[in-house]
Every structure is written in C-alpha cells, then in structure tokens.
Amino acid sequence: MPSTVALSVTRYRPEEESEPTRQTYEVPYRKDWVVLDALNYVKDKLDGSLSFRWSCRMGVCGSCGMMVNGEPKLTCAAFLSDYFPGPIRVDPLQYFPIVRDLVVDITDFIKRLKRVKPWIIWKEEKPLAEGEYRQTPDQLDIYKQFSMCINCMLCYAACPVYGLEPGFAGPAAIALAQRYNLDSRDTGALERLDILSEKNGIWDCTFVGECTKVCPENVDPAGAIQQYKLTSAAHWFKSFLLPWGTK
Amino acid sequence: MSGGAHYTLHHPKWYRRRMSVWWWLQKRTYTKFVLRELTSVFVAFFALMTLWQVRALGEGPEAYARFLARLQTPPFLALHGVAFLFVLFHAVTWFNLAPKAMVVRLRGKRVPDFIIAGLNYFAWLVASGVVAWLWLRG
Numbered sequence: 348m349p350s351t352v353a354l355s356v357t358r359y360r361p362e363e364e365s366e367p368t369r370q371t372y373e374v375p376y377r378k379d380w381v382v383l384d385a386l387n388y389v390k391d392k393l394d395g396s397l398s399f400r401w402s403c404r405m406g407v408c409g410s411c412g413m414m415v416n417g418e419p420k421l422t423c424a425a426f427l428s429d430y431f432p433g434p435i436r437v438d439p440l441q442y443f444p445i446v447r448d449l450v451v452d453i454t455d456f457i458k459r460l461k462r463v464k465p466w467i468i469w470k471e472e473k474p475l476a477e478g479e480y481r482q483t484p485d486q487l488d489i490y491k492q493f494s495m496c497i498n499c500m501l502c503y504a505a506c507p508v509y510g511l512e513p514g515f516a517g518p519a520a521i522a523l524a525q526r527y528n529l530d531s532r533d534t535g536a537l538e539r540l541d542i543l544s545e546k547n548g549i550w551d552c553t554f555v556g557e558c559t560k561v562c563p564e565n566v567d568p569a570g571a572i573q574q575y576k577l578t579s580a581a582h583w584f585k586s587f588l589l590p591w592g593t594k
Numbered sequence: 595m596s597g598g599a600h601y602t603l604h605h606p607k608w609y610r611r612r613m614s615v616w617w618w619l620q621k622r623t624y625t626k627f628v629l630r631e632l633t634s635v636f637v638a639f640f641a642l643m644t645l646w647q648v649r650a651l652g653e654g655p656e657a658y659a660r661f662l663a664r665l666q667t668p669p670f671l672a673l674h675g676v677a678f679l680f681v682l683f684h685a686v687t688w689f690n691l692a693p694k695a696m697v698v699r700l701r702g703k704r705v706p707d708f709i710i711a712g713l714n715y716f717a718w719l720v721a722s723g724v725v726a727w728l729w730l731r732g
Contacts, residue, residue, distance in 0.1 A: 361607040417621075444608030452608055485702040507624060510613045554691065555627045573695035 352376040352427055353434035354385050356397065359445050367445060370394075371434065376427055382437060383411050383422040386449075399449035406563055409499030413449055414438040419501035419561045440500060442510040456500055459516050463524035463542060468535025486531040493526035493571055495564040502558035502568050514547035518558035518568030521549060525571040528578075544579040552576075633684035636677040689714040 351373045359367040372393050374385040383401055390397050401411040404423045411422045416436050427435070443451035473480070502518035503509050509517050524543055528536040543549050552572045559569040614620070618628040650661035664670060692714050693707035 359609050361609070362603075367609055441611075442613075444610045446606050446608060452606065488702065489699075507613075507617055510617070553627075553631065554694075555624070556691070556694075557623060559694075560623075567694070570694040570697075573691075574697055577695055 350376055352385070352431060354382075354389065355434045355436045356386075356389070356449065357438045357445075358397070358448055359439075360396075361447065376431065378426075378428050380427045381423055382413075382415055382420070382425040382427065382430075382435065385427060385435075386422065386437070397449075398447045407497065409497035412440055412499040412501050412504070414441055414504065419504035421499060421501070421563050424563060440504040442504055442506075443500070453500065456498075456503060456517070456519075459520045460498070460523065463516060463520045463539055464535055465520070465523040465527055467527060467530060467533045468538060469532075470534045480532045482531055489531075490526045490529035493522045493529070493566055496523055496526070496566045496568075497564055499563065501561045501563065502566075505557035505561040507555060507557075508551055508553055512547070512551050515551045516543060516548055518552075518572065519566075521552075521575060522566050522568040522571035525575050528575075540579060540582060543575065544583075549575050549579060629680075630683065630687050633680045633687075636680035637684055639673075639677050640681060685718065689718065 352375075353371050354374050355369055355371045357367050358364075358370045372389045374388050374393075377384075381404075383404055386397070386399055387401075390399075399411070399413070399422075401423065402408040404411070406421055406424050409421070412419060413422050414420070414437070415422065415425045416430060417438075419440060422437070427433075437449065439445050439449045439451045443453065443455075446452050496519055498519060500519065506515075506518055509515050521543060524539045527533045528539060549572050552569075554569060554573060556569045559567045562568065618624045647661060650657045665674075689711055693710035696710050698705040698710060
C-alpha cells in the first residue's frame with residue numbers, strides 16, 4: 348500500500364499568471380488526516396506559497412470550504428481515506444471569483460446576506476422592566492434547523508442557479524431569512540418578503556436541491572426556499588382577495 | 595512577471611470562471627434536474643392533446659373517429675409512450691419533493707417526510723382509481 352497520496356491543487360498567482368494552473372503535491376497518506384491536514388502539510392513542508400483559508404478545523408467556523416473532487420466540502424471534514432488512492436483534486440469554491448490559489452472572494456455573499464436582514468426586527472422594543480423575550484422549546488424547534496448555518500458557502504458552490512444568475516440571493520441567505528421569519532420574537536417577515544419575493548429572490552430558485560445535499564450542518568436551504576415560496580404565494584393570494592387585510 | 599498579467603501590487607485581481615453551456619452534463623444530479631424541468635414540455639403536450647380531443651368531440655362523431663384513428667398511428671403511439679414516461683417522472687419527483695415545501699406540525703412535532711410523501715402518493719392512487727373506475731365502468 349503506498350504511503351502517499353497525490354494532491355492536485357489549483358494555483359492562481361495573479362502577479363504571475365493570467366489564469367489558474369494546477370500543481371500536484373505528494374503528501375503522506377494517514378488514515379486520520381483530512382484534506383485540510385494535507386494542505387497544511389504542503390504549506391509547512393513542501394510549498395509555503397500555497398494559499399487557502401481555514402481556522403477551527405472542526406466544522407464550526409465554515410472557512411475551509413473547497414471543491415474536493417468536484418464536490419463542495421469542508422476540507423476539515425473530508426478524510427483522505429474517503430478519496431484514497433487518489434489523486435485528490437482540490438479547487439476553490441465554484442462560482443466565486445478566485446483571489447489566489449484556493450482563496451475566493453466572498454464580498455458578494457456578505458452583501459446578499461445583509462440584504463435579507465438576518466437579525467431580529469422588533470416593531471417596538473419592550474421596556475427593560477418587562478423582562479426578557481421568552482420562547483418555548485417548541486417555538487425554538489420551528490426555526491432551529493435554519494439557525495445552524497455556519498456561512499461556509501458550500502450551498503452557493505453547489506447551486507447552478509447562483510452560477511448562472513449572478514444576482515440570485517442564494518440558498519444560505521434565504522434560509523437565514525427564513526430562520527428569522529419563523530422566530531416568534533421577530534416582526535420583520537413582511538420586510539424580508541418584500542425583498543425576497545422580488546427579482547433575484549426565492550423565485551429564481553428552480554429547486555435543484557443540491558444545496559441541501561452538500562450542507563454540512565443539515566440546514567436544508569432548499570426546503571427553506573420552497574416553504575418561503577409557499578408563504579409568499581399565500582401572501583399574494585391574501586393581498587389579492589383581501590387587499591385591506593395584509594397591510 | 596508575465597506580460598499578460600497586469601497586476602497592480604496590493605490590489606486583488608480576481609479570476610472568474612465562465613460557466614460551461616454543458617454544466618448540466620457534468621453531474622448526474624444536474625442532468626436529472628434538467629430532465630425534470632423538461633418534463634413540463636410533455637405535461638403541456640398532454641394538455642394540448644386534451645384540448646384537441648375536446649375540439650374533435652365538439653365537431654361530431656366522424657371527426658372524433660378520425661382523431662382516435664390518428665392516435666393509433668405509430669408516431670403518435672411512440673410520442674405518447676415517451677411523453678408518458680416523462681409525465682410519470684414528473685409526478686414521482688413532484689411527490690418526492692412535496693415534503694420539503696410542506697411542513698406539517700402535529701402537537702409541536704414535525705410530521706416525518708415519508709408520511710407527507712406517502713399521503714401524496716395515496717391521494718394519487720385514489721384519484722387514479724376513481725378515474726379507472728369511471729373509465730372501466732362503461
């Protein structure tokens with residue numbers, strides 16, 4: 348059994364080349380290593396110029412997302428043994444502009460996220476004397492799944508609609524909007540609906556369903572979007588039949 | 595530094611990959627998705643056939659007999675065979691995806707996906723049974 352595995356990595360050095368190239372590194376094969384360990388081995392021992400993002404190495408921070416053999420993965424959770432004997436292909440997240448090597452520019456994602464107002468909106472803030480905003484376990488259960496998102500953007504890299512329609516709000520942003528819509532303390536659902544039922548919102552989604560498959564936290568963004576479509580359609584019917592009742 | 599790079603120090607120069615026209619052939623799930631979207635064409639085809647049938651019916655027994663004779667020609671049989679497969683695919687994928695959009699909560703707990711999908715299939719079976727009964731009765 349060979350004790351090494353080949354890692355074929357995208358290189359892009361904008362100061363030297365006008366488009367990405369590939370470079371292959373032989374790294375030790377260890378059963379307990381993940382792709383991120385292999386990349387760190389390359390950085391430490393073989394080639395210090397390789398750039399990639401990572402932080403927690405335990406599936407919490409969401410910064411080490413890359414394409415591993417063409418699939419969006421958290422490299423801290425992609426074991427070498429699953430790809431053995433290789434070669435393992437590592438690329439930057441699909442559909443995002445590449446800054447350098449495996450690092451992509453996420454400005455666009457952050458902008459989209461902000462647009463859907465992913466925070467609790469109160470019509471009126473309660474006076475402090477009235478105490479805390481209480482929530483029952485059942486009320487928490489309704490949105491909890493959608494609140495598990497770690498913003499790793501794997502769902503964007505899996506979504507062909509995001510690749511084809513550059514304005515599309517995208518799976519994670521909509522799932523997070525839904526997380527706040529379903530929160531019993533929130534009163535901003537109509538504001539978000541105005542943003543998301545328009546162009547580049549939920550109706551751009553054609554339900555490919557890949558976002559849900561690649562999500563490392565089981566957030567189910569595809570489900571969130573379809574449920575949101577149902578809410579939006581119901582709201583439209585209501586405003587059509589009872590125009591005075593939805594204001 | 596190579597001539598074509600045009601790099602300004604400390605200023606990012608992004609590389610944007612262009613999406614291939616054949617993106618939907620690069621992954622099986624994408625191909626399946628595009629086929630699923632295509633099924634709408636065949637659903638529309640069946641709707642048009644029904645309209646045609648109604649028109650033939652309105653034009654009298656002779657026109658209707660001509661319509662039925664045309665349906666029995668090999669090209670129409672083949673077309674209907676293909677269309678039927680696509681419509682079946684359409685129905686199955688629709689029912690399988692239904693639980694994603696329909697969240698039903700009973701006593702605070704979410705009803706499992708297979709029950710929602712199962713109820714959809716059950717309703718489909720009942721509707722088909724009723725249609726078959728109406729058809730075979732006469």
